[in-house]
Amino acid sequence: MAKKPNTQGSGPSQRQLRVGELIRHALAEMLARGEIHDDVLAKHVVTVPEVRLSPDLKLATCYIMPLGGQDIAAVLKALDANKRYIRGEIAHRVNLKYAPDVRFRQDESFDEAARIDALLESEAVRRDTLRQPLRIDQNEQNPDHDDE
Template structure:
């Protein structure tokens, strides 16, 4: 019997999820307290909705969004400039053998959800729903 291919994208383990949440909480704490001394970051309200970790827990991808979605790229650049300080603070908060390297990415889930809502509210879709 031939083997079935396993999907290449495995769901994250419980440990990845737990460590990701710990990192997310520490990043949110750093941002809300103003511990990161950067004028660009201080001028914006930054939210970290999700942190994903690689299976070996050595790479963390933090998704960030600014209030109103403005200047997100400038905030990401500022976070990257302060990456060394942030990594040190995260290392103290999360007790791991190796402190994960943190990448900052723009969170696009809210934009995607808005796009899907707009599609569902379109006249074409409403017409199909009304037929049923």
């Protein structure tokens, strides 16, 4: 009997990553081509930076962000309203045994990157990075050298 791999504490499997990327491409294509008929979605350019799947591939969490981060609540609501259609289209485009349920979340990676950039530009970090490097004593640098 084959041993079940230990998934505790490890990241997503290769299959989860591959299927997530296929779903991301399918959803991004649907949004770019205007195939989801919704007035709110028609007014926004929506990016899909990531899709994460549950280990059993039955739940796909799609992280989305409208261009400029504008009207995120309205875009999420429009996607939720069209969830059934989106799931059906994903089932046709991505060849899976079961079409995963889809849910939509705001992608916060852009906000997190901006927060980290602000931290790196802060005065405290700048002061730490401008300090003079430590000087290494010549004897410590060459341990084989014997003092005479």
